[in-house]
Amino acid sequence: MxxxxxxxxxxxxxxxxxxxxxxxxxxxxxxxxxxxxxxxxxxxxxxxxxxxxxxxxxxxxxxxxxxxxxxxxxxxxxxxxxxxxxxxxxxxxxxxxxxxxxxxxxxxxxxxxxxxxxxxxxxxxxxxxxxxxxxxxxxxxxxxxxxxxxxxxxxxxxxxxxxxxxxxxxxxxxxxxxxxxxGGATAKSTLPIEYTNISGDKVGLAIDIKGLLGGHSGMDIIKQRGNSNKLLGRLLNLLSIDYDLAKVSGGSKNNAIPRESECIIAVNKNSVDEVKKQISDIEKIFKNELKTSDPGLVIEVSEAHVEKVFTPEFKDKVIKMYNLMPNGVQTMSMDIEGLVESSTNLGVVVNSDNDILFESAVRSSVSTLKDDILNRMDLLTQSLKGDFKVESSYPxxxxxxxxxxxxxxxxxxxxxxxxxxxxxxxxxxxxxxxxxxxxxxxxxxxxxxxxxxxxxxxxxxxxxxxxxxxxxxxxxxxxxx
CATH class of the missing domain: 3.40.630.10 (Zn peptidases)
Structure with a gap:
């Protein structure tokens, strides 16, 4: 052969x-x-x-x-x-x-x-x-x-x-x-899930963000490509209609800029059309912002089965974690033109039965800047009553x-x-x-x-x-x- x-x-x-x-x-x-x-x-x-x-x-x-x-x-x-x-x-x-x-x-x-x-x-x-x-x-x-x-x-x-x-x-x-x-490190922020029952007049909708180019979280971070996890967090924050959040996930490796993320929400049956319209409007915003770096972005909405949802308080924690977690280029080198000095990539979000893991790859050629990023992540996680740990730190x-x-x-x-x-x-x-x-x-x-x-x-x-x-x-x- x-x-x-x-x-x-x-x-x-x-x-x-x-x-x-x-x-x-x-x-x-x-x-x-x-x-x-x-x-x-x-x-x-x-x-x-x-x-x-x-x-x-x-x-x-x-x-x-x-x-x-x-x-x-x-x-x-x-x-x-x-x-x-x-x-x-x-x-x-x-x-x-x-x-x-x-x-x-x-x-x-x-x-x-x-x-x-x-x-x-x-x-x-x-x-x-x-x-x-x-x-x-x-x-x-x-x-x-x-x-x-x-x-x-x-x-x-x-x-x-x-x-x-x-x-x-x-x-x-x-x-x-x-x-x-x-040098770099893996940062893991974990939030313990708080559930409540879904009301009978609500239906589930799955929201999928896809079509992004992704890339290497070190080499390609300077290209300003869309991070599907961060975009999903923005979407959840921008939705102005009342909804419950049931599930979130995205990415598969912390050292790859995530290309696909998804969530499941529950909304009143009479609000489905309005939710889809709002998501369509948000898609237009993202497409305009990423028209050069990620022209293939799409957001899809489909029906989904939902039995339980996050409590309103936990939903708020999740949205804050998505939106406030540092991501992307943090500082540029003043010594070497065009060199990213420090950055972070929210590469993975995993929704298990009991908690949600937010995992990031942190990089810096200056050790104190790496420490600063990790400290900010730790402060955010503590403020949301979560657990923070650092793994695989290398010089x-x-x-x-x-x-x-x-x-x-x-x-x-x-x-x-x-x-x-x-x-x-x-x-x-x-x-x-x-x-x-x-x-x-x-x-x-x-x-x-x-x-x-x-x-x-x-x-x-x-x-x-x-x-x-x-x-x-x-x-x-x-x-x-």
Whole structure:
């Protein structure tokens, strides 16, 4: 059976990328892909370590002439964000991705592609399996759970690592060398639900906000795209007719700008037409505001079954939480033009039987600003008699200006392309900060091929850019003596 990516170059990279695309690897579901990578390393006869958290380390000795060069880490993460369109029949716990190639781009039909960060895994595997490539000693590190909180990197035993240079392949723009990134945390606000019975003369209506582009909560936050959770909160606050609230939910990952949110309300039977009119008017407001960033926004209303609703007091708490929770860009850097300094994304709202969880991804390259955002969230949650906690806090990766590795990578890029790369910082979470905190004296840079609409079902990877990045990676390795 012919593989979809069989004719693409570099063949070895796309061979492995297609192989791992057949293996479910959502965050928290990495056992199968970790075991696959462990077997891969062992089958090559290389030193292979699988720790208790399922992180993988594979080492390959230096090739001839590079025995005295410093050890180089090729680093990425094995997990992916699992997002799909509502009408897509796909089970991320067992189904392979359906890859396709269009106009020089690779997509997964109806789902995220997982090029973030499967392409790093594929490149590392291609280097380990090819004995014709010149390189120093290679330490291939593939972590788990990067997308959901970086617990793999957090729990990694730094004493097992020996590399001097870290080449992180978790970036998404060719021609850029990343030298710094934001730190972050997951913030969780929980409100215990208070219910009451629905009166007999009321009917249920489901309100669905959809059609938004979404995106990466770090990389794309500056694009001012609509956040379906925040829009739902505004809608509930703007409705002027009397209604009861029965259920709310939206988004699936805190690090993805939510594209779809929904709620169920109960209204008097005689008020249904007026409610639909008000929602239509609100839709026009949102469409006007988002006409450039999210032209596909739609709000749909349908009948729904309702047995119980929130008390009026709890309904008020929910609306306040939606509307007052910090979201979006909070501050811009005064040192690096165009760089978001701090932000937050209300990515997930989960309505369980007993409580409602509001989950946000908070990012900042300045630790005190991250603390300020978290403190404001805590104050809001306390004022609403809820519970607040912070999870998966990780440090920023601070810029080590003029490092030897940066110099090597700049020279390699100029040698390969005849152009200077762009040195930049990133408002997204990379594992470099965590790894450097465990590896005394190590240096790191990050780069990668062009990817678009990451963390959305429209995620796609540029084939030619992947080939260029592969050539660049090999040039860097050859330049380290």
């Amino acid at each position: 012919k593989r979809v990516l069989q004719d693409l170059k570099p063949q070895s990279v796309f061979k492995y990328f297609e192989e791992i695309s057949q293996i479910p690897r959502g965050s928290g579901n990495e056992k199968e892909i970790s075991n696959y990578l462990k077997k891969f390393g062992e089958d090559l006869g290389l030193e292979t370590i699988q720790d208790e958290y399922l992180n993988i380390i594979i080492r390959k000795p230096a090739t001839k002439g590079y025995e005295n060069a410093p050890c180089v880490m090729i680093q990425g993460h094995m997990d992916m964000v699992c997002e799909k369109n509502k009408d897509t029949d796909h089970d991320f716990t067992k189904d392979p991705l359906k890859l396709r190639v269009e106009d020089g781009m690779i997509y997964a039909t109806g789902t995220t592609l997982g090029a973030d960060n499967g392409i790093a895994v594929a490149m590392g595997m291609a280097i380990l399996s090819d004995n014709s490539i010149e390189h120093p000693e290679i330490e291939f590190l593939v972590t788990v759970d990067e997308e959901a909180g970086m617990s793999g990197a957090m729990n990694l035993d730094g004493s097992q690592l020996k590399a001097k240079y870290i080449l992180n392949l978790d970036s998404e723009e060719e021609g850029y060398i990343l030298v710094s990134c934001a 920023a990766w601070e810029y080590a200006k003029g490092s030897k590795l940066e110099e090597i990578c700049i020279e390699a890029y100029e040698k390969l392309t005849g152009k200077k790369p762009t040195i930049m910082a990133l408002h997204a979470g990379l594992e470099c900060g965590l790894l450097l905190s465990k590896m005394n004296g190590a240096e790191a840079i990050s780069f990668g091929p062009d990817m678009f609409d990451v963390h959305t079902p429209n995620e796609h990877l540029d084939v030619k850019s992947t080939e260029n990045t592969w050539d660049y990676l090999l040039t860097i390795l050859k330049s380290i003596h």
